[in-house]
Amino acid sequence: MATSTSSVVTLHINGEKFTLPVDHRTTLLDALRERLTLTGTKKGCDQGQCGACTVLLDGRRTVSCLQLAVAAEGREITTIEGVADGDRLHPVQQAFLDLDGFQCGYCTPGQICSAIGVLREHAEGRPSAVTDDIRPEAGPPPLTPEEIRERMSGNLCRCGAYVAIVDAVAKAAADPRATGAATVSEEDVA
Numbered sequence: 082m083a084t085s086t087s088s089v090v091t092l093h094i095n096g097e098k099f100t101l102p103v104d105h106r107t108t109l110l111d112a113l114r115e116r117l118t119l120t121g122t123k124k125g126c127d128q129g130q131c132g133a134c135t136v137l138l139d140g141r142r143t144v145s146c147l148q149l150a151v152a153a154e155g156r157e158i159t160t161i162e163g164v165a166d167g168d169r170l171h172p173v174q175q176a177f178l179d180l181d182g183f184q185c186g187y188c189t190p191g192q193i194c195s196a197i198g199v200l201r202e203h204a205e206g207r208p209s210a211v212t213d214d215i216r217p218e219a220g221p222p223p224l225t226p227e228e229i230r231e232r233m234s235g236n237l238c239r240c241g242a243y244v245a246i247v248d249a250v251a252k253a254a255a256d257p258r259a260t261g262a263a264t265v266s267e268e269d270v271a
């Protein structure tokens with residue numbers, strides 16, 4: 082039931098609809114974890130600093146601890162539970178497994194969701210702070226380790242698995258399934 086401080090919202094998560102009453106102050110992260118038991122999304126800092134809570138909103142990565150659940154109504158939310166295709170892992174998940182892109186795993190769901198967003202942004206030609214040629218006609222820059230580190234810099238890893246994480250993102254970038262759209266050529270992946 083809606084009140085002056087709460088509303089009934091319908092959240093579209095991983096292809097399913099969930100209708101629930103939420104206090105207007107409830108973050109998307111808390112709605113996912115505490116109300117819907119989608120605990121794959123992790124809480125680290127709860128203030129937008131660590132990236133552990135990263136999910137995809139309409140295909141764009143966002144930190145769910147800074148997103149109100151009511152503001153996510155009507156948008157397509159993808160969490161780590163929804164990135165695989167049935168039993169087939171997403172290419173980014175597979176690359177993290179293949180290359181040991183984790184240690185304790187606490188940051189991993191956020192790293193993987195963020196990496197999926199990174200590959201999509203890169204395929205669309207979006208520049209980063211370290212991109213040399215930012216002209217739209219220049220297209221996607223080579224996805225060098227420096228580009229990957231910069232684009233993934235919002236996701237911290239207390240275990241320091243960064244080297245393998247960068248390798249995993251580079252490996253996934255060569256898989257056409259990773260973006261679902263444009264393909265990154267092998268030559269673009271340094």
Ligand code: FES
Pocket residue numbers: 123124125126127128129130131132133134135144145146147
């Ligand atoms: S828990 Fe959201 S950024 Fe750290």
Ligand code: FES
Pocket residue numbers: 182183184185186187188189237238239240241242
């Ligand atoms: S794998 Fe432990 S925090 Fe990243």
